[in-house]
Amino acid sequence: MTATDIPAAFPILSLLVFFPAAGAVFIVLVLKKEWQDGIRWSALAVSLATFFLSVYLVSAFDTSTAALQWVEKTAWIERFGIHYFLGVDGISLLLVVLTTLMTVICVLASWTEIQTKLKAYMALFLFSETAVLGVFLSMDLFLFYIFWEVVLIPMVFIIGIWGGRRKLYSSIKFFLFTFTGSLFMLLGILTLYFFQGRMTGQYTFDATLLFQNPVPPQIQNWIFVALFLGFAVKVPMFPLHTWLPDAHTEAPTAGSILLAAVLLKLGTYGFIRFSLPLLPNASSFFAPLMIALSLVAILYGAYVTLAQKDIKKLIAYSSVSHMGFVMLGIFVLNLEGLKGGLLQMINHGISTGALFLLVGMIYERTHRRQIEDFSGLFKPLPVYGLCFFIVLLSSMGMPTTNGFIGELLVLIGAYKAHWFYALPAVIGVLLGVAYLLWLFQRVFLGEYSFSGPNPLKDLGHREIITLVPIIVLVFWIGLYPHPFLKITDASLNRLVEVVGDNARKAALVAPSSGATFEGPAIVRQNVNQPWGGVPIHYVDE
C-alpha cells in the first residue's frame, strides 16, 4: 500500500484529529464554568466543525483507489522506526464520519441532561473524539497503540463521574479489562516488530511496510493471540464481554452512545486493519475459532437479551449479539463478509447509538428505565414511538433499513464459507426480532399507564434534530447503499488481495521444517490457489 500513498498538501488529518482537543482546551481554559450555554454551544460548534470537515473528506475522497489518502508521515522516534503516520482509506473513512457524527449527537443529547461540571464533561467528549479519530487514522502501530490507550481515559471519567448507581464498579471494570487486553496487544506488536525487523533488516512500526513482509505462520499465531486479546476485549467478543453491560448501563446517555456507537468499533477495526493483512495465515488458522466465538456471541448475546428487564442493559447485550455479526463477517474471510462486517459496524453504530439516545430521552423524563415501569407509551408519545420503531427496525435488519444490507452481506459471506455458519446467524436475527419487538410491545403498546408526577411530553425540537440524521441514514443506507459501499470497495478489494498475497509470502518464508500452510476448509475452497488464498468475487449491488 505504500507506493501509491497520496501525501497531503495540508495536514488536514492532523487538523481533524486534534481540532476537538484544541476545542476542549479552549472550553476548559477560556470559558467560565457559570456560562453553561456558552459551553454547550462551543462544544456543539467544535463537534459540528469536525463533522463538516469529515464530510468534506468524504466528498473529496477518491473512491477509485485503495491507496491511503491525505497521508502525513514524519519521523517521531527514529531509533525504533516510529513515525507520526496518519492516512485514511475506504476502511477508515466511514468510521471517521460515524465518529464525528456521533460526537455531535452526544453533545446534543447531553444538552439538558448534564447540569454539573459541564465544562469537564464536554471537554472529555472532545478529547475522546480526538483519541478515537487518532485510532482510526493512524497507520503506525506505535501511534495506533498510543491513541488506543488514550481512548480509555476520558471514558473512565465520563462513566465514573456522571454515571449511574454502580458507576465506580463499571468504570474500573472497563478500565482494567481494556487496559489489560491492550497491554498484551502491545507485546504482540513488539513481537511483530522484532521478527519483521530481523527478517527484513528494517525495524519499523509503519503498518504499510509491515504489510509487505509478513512473518512466518508460526510466529503469526502467537502474535494473533496477543492482538486478539487487545481487540477482542474492545469488540467485545465472548467471553471477554462482561465489562460491556455494566459500562453501557451505568454510563450517562451520551456516554453510552459514544461507547456503543464508536468505541465498540475500535476492536473490529483493529481486526480488519491489522490482524488480517499482517497475520493472514494466523487469521485463517484461527478463523474457525473466531467464527465459533462470533456465533456464540450472536446466539448467547441474543438469548441473554431476551431476559433483560432494564432497557439499557437490553440494548447493551444486543450490542454483543450485533458485534458477533460483525466478527462473523470479518472472519469468514471473503469479500462479502468483510463488506457486510464493515457496513454493519456503521449500521450498529447508527442504530444502537440511536437506541441509547432514545432510552436517554425517556430516562430524562421519567428517571426510570425498567421495562415494567412503562406501558402504552405510544399514546402520549407518538413521535417518540415512531422514531423508536424505526430504529428498532434498523437494529433487527428489516429490509429498506440499513441493518438489512449489512446483515445480508454478512449472511452471504457466511453461507459462502460454509452453509452451517449462516444457520446460527439467521437464528440470531430471529432472536433479534423477538427481543426488539417484544420490547416495543411491552413499552409502547397496550394500556397507557405511567404513575409519574408530570404528563409526558413528546419530543422537543432538539431531540428531533438529534434523530433526524439517524433516520435519514437508516433509510439512505437501506434503500441506496451504493455510495457507502463504493467508498469501501477499493480498499476492501485491496485488503483481500493483500491477505491472499501475504498468506502465500509467509508460507514461503516459513522454515523448511515441514511447516506448510494449512488453512481451514473455508479457504481451501478456492480453486486456483493451492496455497489457499482468499477468493475474490464481486457482488453486484
Place this chain on the structure above:
Amino acid sequence: MLMSDLNIVFTAIMPEILVTCLALVVLVLDFFLRGRSKLILGYLAMLGLLAILPVAVISVVPEASFGGTVTADRFAAFFNVIFILAGTLALAVSTVYLKHSDALKGEYYVIILFATLGMMVMASASDLMSIYVGLELMALCFYILVALGRDTGRSMEGALKYFILGAFSSGIFLYGMSFAYGFSGSTNLADIARQAELGAFEDPFLVLAVVLIAVGFAFKVALFPFHLWAPDAYQGAPTPVAALLSVGSKAAAFAVFMRIFLVAFPEFQPQWSKLMWLLSALTMIFGSVVAISQKNIIRMLAYSSIAHAGMIVIGLLVFNRTGVSGVLYYLLVYLFMNLGAFSVVALAGKTESGGLNISDCKGLAARYPLTSLFMALFLLALAGVPPTGGFTAKFFILASAVDAGYYWLAALGVTTTAVALFFYARVIYYMYMKEPEGQPITVQTGVVGTWVLLIAAAGTLISGLYPAPFMEFATHAIEPLIR
C-alpha cells in the same frame, strides 16, 4: 608512581567539589541563622544545586582519573543530572513541607546535599573502594534523614529498620567486594575485568563476589525479598526524603550495579541474569499485588517503587543495548513521575498518624482541581498509560525483553502492570468520583510547590509525547560501558 600516571584531573570531580562547597556554606550559615530564617538555607541549597547542573553536564572526562578510582564519563554525567534534579526538587518541596515544622534544622539541608554528593560519587566511581565510600556516604546521610520525620515514633522505626538492614547489606556488599579483590588483586573494576577475562569462570570466590554484590544491590534497590525496609522507611521519613530515596538512591544503586557488572563481570552475565530474572519477576508480582492492600498513600507508593524497580531490572538482565539504555531512560522518566507523585503527597498538609491515607483523597478534585490533575497525571504515568513518559519507559524495557526473547518475563511485566493499574486508578477515583469524608486536608503549594509540580509534569508529558531526545540522551550515556 608518577602524578601524571594517576591522572589527577580536577574537572572530573568538579561537580562533587562544588556540591561539597555548597554543603559547607550552608552548614556554616546555619550557625548564624535562627528559626524561620533557616528557610533561606533551603532556597540557597536548592538554587545552588541547580546552578551546579550545567557543570555536571559539561564535566566529562572519559578516561579514568585519580588512579582509576574516578571515571567521569557520559554515564556518570547522565546520572549526575538525575541526582541533581532529584536533589533540587526534593529540596524545593522540603522548603514547603518544613515551613510549619519544628524539624526546621539547617542540618537537614546539609545532609540532603551530602546525600546527593554520595550519589554523585557512586555514579562516577570505577573502583570498588570509591564505590563503597560513595555508597556509605549516601546511606549514612539517608539513615539520618529518615529519622528526621515529624511523627517521631514512625520515623525512628523506619530509620532503625533501614539502618540495621542497610548496615548488614553494606557489609554483605563489602564482603563480596573483598572476594573480588581477593580474586583479582585489585579493587579497580577494569583490573578485575582483565583478571576475570583470563579465565576462572568457575572460581568460587568470583561467584561468591557476584552473588554477594548482587544481594547488596538488591537491598539498596529494594527488590524482593530485600525490600522489607522500604515501606516503613518511606512512611517514617519526611516525604521529600522519601521522594529522594525512591528516586536518587535507586538510581545510584543502579549506576553502581551497571558499572560493576557491565565493566567487571560481563562474562558472568548468563549466571547473574538468571538470578536477576527471579528477583525481577518476584519483585514485580509482589510490589504490584501488595500495594493493592495499602491504605496509606506513601506505603502504596513505596510498594509501587518496588514494582518499578523490578521492571527496571528487566532492562539489565536482558543484556542488550536497548535494555541498558532503557534502564537509564526509565530512571530519568521515573525521576519526574515519582517525584511528582511524592511532591503532591508532601504538599498535602496531613502529617500526623502516619501521613496521608488514600481515603483522605476523597473528593480532592472538587477543592483542588489543579493539584488533583497533576496527581492524576503522575499516577497515570506510574501506571504506564500513554501518552505519558511512564508508558514510553515501559515500552523501552518491554521492547528490550521481547528482542532478547524473554517473552514470559515480558508477559509477566505486562500482567503486573495491569494489576498495578488498580491501585493507581483507585486514588484517581477517590479524588474525582467520591465525596470527601472525615477531616478535610489542605494542600498548600505556593510558588515553589507549583514550580516543582510543573517541572515534574512537564518532564512526564514531554517524555511521553516527544521521547526521542531523552532516549538519545540515555543511549548516548550508556556507550562508555558497552565495549
